[in-house]
Amino acid sequence: MVSARDALALLLDGNRRFVEDVRSRDTLPARGRRLALSSSQEPFAVILGCSDSRVPVEIVFDQGLGDLFVIRVAGNIVAPSQIGSVEFAAERFGTRLVVVMGHTHCGAIAATLEVIAAPPGARHGNMQSIVSRIRPAIESLARTELARDPERLRHEAMRANVRASVNHLRHGSEVIEHLADHDDLLVVGAELDLTTGVVDFFDGIPG
Numbered sequence: 001m002v003s004a005r006d007a008l009a010l011l012l013d014g015n016r017r018f019v020e021d022v023r024s025r026d027t028l029p030a031r032g033r034r035l036a037l038s039s040s041q042e043p044f045a046v047i048l049g050c051s052d053s054r055v056p057v058e059i060v061f062d063q064g065l066g067d068l069f070v071i072r073v074a075g076n077i078v079a080p081s082q083i084g085s086v087e088f089a090a091e092r093f094g095t096r097l098v099v100v101m102g103h104t105h106c107g108a109i110a111a112t113l114e115v116i117a118a119p120p121g122a123r124h125g126n127m128q129s130i131v132s133r134i135r136p137a138i139e140s141l142a143r144t145e146l147a148r149d150p151e152r153l154r155h156e157a158m159r160a161n162v163r164a165s166v167n168h169l170r171h172g173s174e175v176i177e178h179l180a181d182h183d184d185l186l187v188v189g190a191e192l193d194l195t196t197g198v199v200d201f202f203d204g205i206p207g
């Protein structure tokens with residue numbers, strides 16, 4: 001089993017390669033690796049990321065087959081099925097690092113801010129199920145002086161949404177809370193900058 005700290009180091013190394021436009025040979029598809037993984041897996045990290053086409057998790061962290069247990073949903077929100085997926089990986093595979101990763105220029109965050117600003121009663125279709133999970137984390141921000149600086153508001157809202165997802169995972173599941181308290185499981189929050197490619201782990205990193 002890879003510890004949370006070691007898993008974090010692997011992600012940081014992989015992201016450095018991504019930023020520098022180099023790729024580890026270990027991450028290229030290989031028949032031997034595929035066969036070795038056909039009946040078991042031991043992913044070293046769980047990543048809850050956004051569905052956005054510009055945030056493909058394995059590429060951003062330069063990882064290969066069997067390395068990451070990935071959950072992607074618009075706005076990296078936490079609903080019961082996401083909690084269940086994290087519990088599954090942590091219990092079944094012993095994965096000890098859970099990362100919630102937001103990103104700059106997130107359409108789900110922008111859409112939620114538009115809904116907050118829209119007149120009450122407007123209809124938003126099935127997007128509502130995403131928006132209603134993001135809204136509580138960012139609504140108060142939209143009512144501060146940040147509203148006068150839309151770019152900063154979107155950025156702060158994205159981080160607030162990541163922090164809310166991290167908190168939800170930490171405390172919305174007895175299984176995850178128990179593993180965090182007794183078995184060194186770590187839930188952390190991160191931000192991917194689409195321009196630089198750099199992932200900044202800004203929440204929950206041990207000193």
Ligand SMILES: [Zn+2]
Pocket residue numbers: 050051052074075076103105106107108109
């Ligand atoms: Zn997004």
